[in-house]
Amino acid sequence: MSTTKKWHQNRFKTSRRSFLGRSVGAAALGTFWAEETIQAYQGNVRTASKPSDLRITDLRVAHVVGAPMRCPIIRIETNQGLVGYGEVRDGASPNYALMLKSRILGQNPCDVDKIFRRIKQFGFHARQAGGVCGVEMALWDLAGKAYGVPCYQMLGGKFRDKIRLYCDTDMSRDPKVYGERMKARFDHGYTWLKMDLGIGLVENIPGCVTRPAGVTQRSANQVQHMFTGMELTDKGAELMADYVGKVREVVGMDIPLAADHFGHIGVNSCIKLGKALQKYNLAWLEDMIPWMHTELWKQITDAIDIPTLTGEDIYLKEPFIELCKNHAVDIIHPDLASSGGLLETKKIGDAAMEYGHAMAMHFAGTPVSFMANVHCAAATENFLVMEFHSQDVPWWHDMVTGIKKPIVDKGFAAVPDTPGLGIELNPDVIKQHLMPGTEYFAPTPQWDKDPVNDRLYS
Numbered sequence: 001m002s003t004t005k006k007w008h009q010n011r012f013k014t015s016r017r018s019f020l021g022r023s024v025g026a027a028a029l030g031t032f033w034a035e036e037t038i039q040a041y042q043g044n045v046r047t048a049s050k051p052s053d054l055r056i057t058d059l060r061v062a063h064v065v066g067a068p069m070r071c072p073i074i075r076i077e078t079n080q081g082l083v084g085y086g087e088v089r090d091g092a093s094p095n096y097a098l099m100l101k102s103r104i105l106g107q108n109p110c111d112v113d114k115i116f117r118r119i120k121q122f123g124f125h126a127r128q129a130g131g132v133c134g135v136e137m138a139l140w141d142l143a144g145k146a147y148g149v150p151c152y153q154m155l156g157g158k159f160r161d162k163i164r165l166y167c168d169t170d171m172s173r174d175p176k177v178y179g180e181r182m183k184a185r186f187d188h189g190y191t192w193l194k195m196d197l198g199i200g201l202v203e204n205i206p207g208c209v210t211r212p213a214g215v216t217q218r219s220a221n222q223v224q225h226m227f228t229g230m231e232l233t234d235k236g237a238e239l240m241a242d243y244v245g246k247v248r249e250v251v252g253m254d255i256p257l258a259a260d261h262f263g264h265i266g267v268n269s270c271i272k273l274g275k276a277l278q279k280y281n282l283a284w285l286e287d288m289i290p291w292m293h294t295e296l297w298k299q300i301t302d303a304i305d306i307p308t309l310t311g312e313d314i315y316l317k318e319p320f321i322e323l324c325k326n327h328a329v330d331i332i333h334p335d336l337a338s339s340g341g342l343l344e345t346k347k348i349g350d351a352a353m354e355y356g357h358a359m360a361m362h363f364a365g366t367p368v369s370f371m372a373n374v375h376c377a378a379a380t381e382n383f384l385v386m387e388f389h390s391q392d393v394p395w396w397h398d399m400v401t402g403i404k405k406p407i408v409d410k411g412f413a414a415v416p417d418t419p420g421l422g423i424e425l426n427p428d429v430i431k432q433h434l435m436p437g438t439e440y441f442a443p444t445p446q447w448d449k450d451p452v453n454d455r456l457y458s
Contacts, residue, residue, distance in 0.1 A: 051110050051143075053080070054082065054146055056109055060075050060077070061073065061074055061094040061444070062075070062430055062434060062440050063435040067090075067366050067393060068364075069091055069364050071088070071089075072088040072094035072130075074088065074134050076109060076135070078109060082146060084138035084139060084142030085137070085423070085424075086137030087337060087372070088337070089127050089129065090337070091127055092127035092128070092131075093130075096130045096132075097135055098131075098444055098447045099447065100119050101447040101448065102448060103119050103122075105448065110146055112343065115135075116139070118454075121454065123315055125313050125315045128315075129338040129340070130338070133337045133339070133340060133341045135341075136340065137369065140372070144419045147419070150418060150419060151422075152378040155343065156346075158378035158415055159379065159380070160378055163373075163374050163383075163386055163414075164191060164192060164386070164411065165385065165408060165412060166194050166386070167185045168194055168196075168387060168388075168389055169182050169185060169194070171196040179249065185391070186251060191255065193251065194260060195247060196259070196260055197243070198262055199217055199236065199263035201239070202232075202235075202236045202239045203263075207236075208239060209265075215228060225265060225289045226266050226267060230263070230269075231265060232273055237272045240277075241276040241277050241279075253280075256283035258283040258286060267300060270288040270300050274300065277306060278306055284306070284307040284308065284309040284360075285307070286309045291313060291319070294326050295328070297328040301328060301329055307331055309329055309332070310323070311333035311362070312333050315338055317348045320352060321348075321351050324355040331358050333359075333360050333361070333362050334349075335363065342372055345361075345380075349376075350380070353382040359380060359383050361376070363386055364389040366399055368400070371421040372421060399425065399426055400423040401426050402424045404416075
């Protein structure tokens, strides 16, 4: 026996022999611990799992609708009975995740980054990233459960105990009505607001929008903004600004108010509208043009005195870094279910911070993806605020258990300290809201094998 070990046992009396010796002495008091009792005691000590032996055995889907979006929830199962939950981004196909099943079976889910690097080639921008990101969420959930720690802790710890949310609000053509709807959000506890502000407000007013005959906002919504031929006139820009002014009269100037969904108008029209809106001090102008046009974004950002923002459709950190190092936008806006999952989004936030940019987070889905965002936001220092789309879905909070309710309370979400994402599903509620014709986590053996060579280089 080493000197150190012997000293430790003598000092703390923790050797098995000394333990049994003390137990014999206690027998006269009727508290004798037999060998069988000791074995049973040791066998009942809970160790979260044996992480090094954990292996993925299955991947299944429960396809939820009306949350308010259509959201496929995935469940990754393991050989030790632990399961992890993730979510394919709103509106995306569950097949984006199912096609990855054959690539992850037999893997240790605690090797999150290793598996992510193996499967990230199968993601792309916008909703095509949904499968990779959903799997990544579920892996973190499993790893947290295996080690008994919350996901934020595995990302490096938390900077905040609760997450500020902004609440999207159904639009009205009447700015007073819209203002009252948003004031109700403020009265409910939200400290950040966002409005839709599209050229549909003025499109049919003569002299507001110049465009080729027959071109409408609806007909052009699949054409990149710079290629539609639609341009906003001074009159159109002023009327849209007046609309925002009437909303501001209701909600006041003190609360941050962001704007989105402007329409597919050209760069010069974006600048014109931005200048018209400056006096209303908006928190940001979101996705005025497609995210990939860095130089055009910089042209807009440099020309106006309102923060610009983009990013909800960007996959992986490199395009965000390109935007940030060129200072093309003021704020980045990843959707964790598209940007690469928890760790990649944490990296995105940290990279943006190096260039002096803040990070807001886009989200529209179930509490599964919501909690993934909450953990990431807690662990990212330059986080500002996160979107919440489900304020008006009464059963949204009931989809999960194991967490304090309501999940969203007075415009904030508490960061849970329970392992993994911190939630479990409520089967009764999920089953009530499945996509017609689908089952609750039905077997998926057809996705078990895919005999292909995925390597990207020779």
